[in-house]
Amino acid sequence: MSTTAKHQQGTPIALLDSLEKIQQKFEQKKARQAQQLLEQGYTPELVRELEAEAKPRDPGKKVSPHKLGRGATSARLIEQAQLQLFEGEQRGDFKQFNIEPNSEYPSLLARVPVFAPGQRSKMAARLDKDLAMHFETGWGKGRKFGPPLTIYDEDTLLAILGLRQRQLVGVGSKMPMPVMHPGNPAEETNVQVVFTTIGEIQEFLGLTKGGSGHNRRLASVKRLAGVVIEFTRASDPAMNSVIKGGSFSTKIIDLVTQDLEKESCLYIQLPPVMVKWLSHSYTYIEMDVRRHLTDHGKAIHKFLASQRNFNVTIEKLKEITGSLLPKREFVRVTRQTMKTLQSIGWCEYSIDGNGRSKPLVLKGSRLPRRGASQAASRDLAK
DNA sequence: ATGCACACGACCTAGTTATG
DNA sequence: CATAACTAGGTCGTGTGCAT
Incomplete structure (x- = not known):
């Protein structure tokens, strides 16, 4: 150039x-x-x-x-x-x-x-x-x-x-x-x-x-x-x-x-x-979103970003992200990540199941981008 | 010679992950 | 669950090639 x-x-x-x-x-x-x-x-x-x-x-x-x-x-x-x-x-x-x-x-x-x-x-x-x-x-x-x-x-x-x-x-x-x-x-x-x-x-x-x-x-x-x-x-x-x-x-x-x-x-x-x-x-x-996340968060986010709506068991999510954490820990970081993603307006979600008779399932969908970027820049500003 | 703007090592802290 | 071990990432100070 x-x-x-x-x-x-x-x-x-x-x-x-x-x-x-x-x-x-x-x-x-x-x-x-x-x-x-x-x-x-x-x-x-x-x-x-x-x-x-x-x-x-x-x-x-x-x-x-x-x-x-x-x-x-x-x-x-x-x-x-x-x-x-x-x-x-x-x-x-x-x-x-x-x-x-x-x-x-x-x-x-x-x-x-x-x-x-x-x-x-x-x-x-x-x-x-x-x-x-x-x-x-x-x-x-x-x-x-x-x-x-x-x-x-x-x-x-x-x-x-x-x-x-x-x-x-x-x-x-x-x-x-x-x-x-x-x-x-x-x-x-x-x-x-x-x-x-x-x-x-x-x-x-x-x-x-x-x-x-x-x-x-x-x-x-x-x-x-x-x-x-x-x-x-x-x-x-x-x-x-x-x-x-x-x-x-x-x-x-x-x-x-x-x-x-x-x-x-x-x-x-x-x-x-x-x-x-x-x-x-x-x-x-979106790097603005990614910056708010931990490594595990980033791995989860990247996968969810590749889909408009998601519906996946925690177990599968662990395989897809390649996490080495014990399942218990992985569930914890997933919850934490989803909480963050929701709080910056990137998605809404729910985690159903009890992990025993019914497997834990993460469901949700991305929200329109506007909200995410605004929340993100707001967060960055302070 | 001098200062600029970056390169880079030493050292410190906060947060994450492993471990007993 | 507490705590040890790691790691990312920061600050600071010094080194250095280049333009001036």
Whole structure:
């Protein structure tokens, strides 16, 4: 983006062409998004509101010359990476256009315990003989390879998703991080890219940039990049065209950045399957709501957010969230979470049953978003 | 040389989870 | 159920590359 502005005076027509393309894709994507939201039960009014909120990030901020301090390192690296993209585009490796992230999160990931609440060290107990974590819920079945992931890592992912900037379209092998089209290697594919810094991720999550949080967050990004998810079953219409022989696997993010210790700039690429999910099969996770919750709360909220009305046994909810708590404790945190969610106007609910003859069942429905955001901002204000 | 703006380690606290 | 053990996340001070 910044590169666009910078190169506009005195530069190739091709660039101006691509700007036009960017604009067109913008509008298409917007329309599609609006449609999705309507289908998910948002009112037209709220859809407009969400659109208004989804402003592109301020492009000039990072690289305006007079603001360069020590952060110049990051800013410069980001600029370089962006320049590379333009060169790639000029060479015809791929086409690119800007995107407006809007808190989308893959629905399938919200319904499967890939990110679990609790301590990472306790999660090794779940590994099978291939050192993979098996999962199975009503929505999907498969395994996760790589380091255990917690809700903390999910926050990292949400921030990365919220900060993504561009979509690249082209042959997989020519992308900054070469990928394979999940169905047909010869076909054009889509990836999305993010240039960011650890500080920016922290800021997105409402945290300060200082402290040991910095190192932990970087470690978290690395973990995300080290994970591969394999699905052997997935009830997800968006994946029908991709799944061959019933199974597929994907990384969550690719880390293009080489020298993480020396350079604080992260250059991240989202693989084709993620892009597919994010544009065709996503759940809207409001960070304002999420910020009020504990880790278990976040896990529960993410699942409930993927459904308009919910009706699920506490037992199933525990499986879906991947909680390691004893059932008794899980019930307690669920009650606590639901109380919070209701108090900020996100949903109404009831928990029926006695846990013995009749299982505990959580029922309820999301409330219109307006209430939630108002309550949330009210809470934040005080 | 100086100050800016960020990077990052040391240390502290509050809140969460594990344990006896 | 009480309490120990952890963890997230904060503050503060120092380090450092860059623009001025």
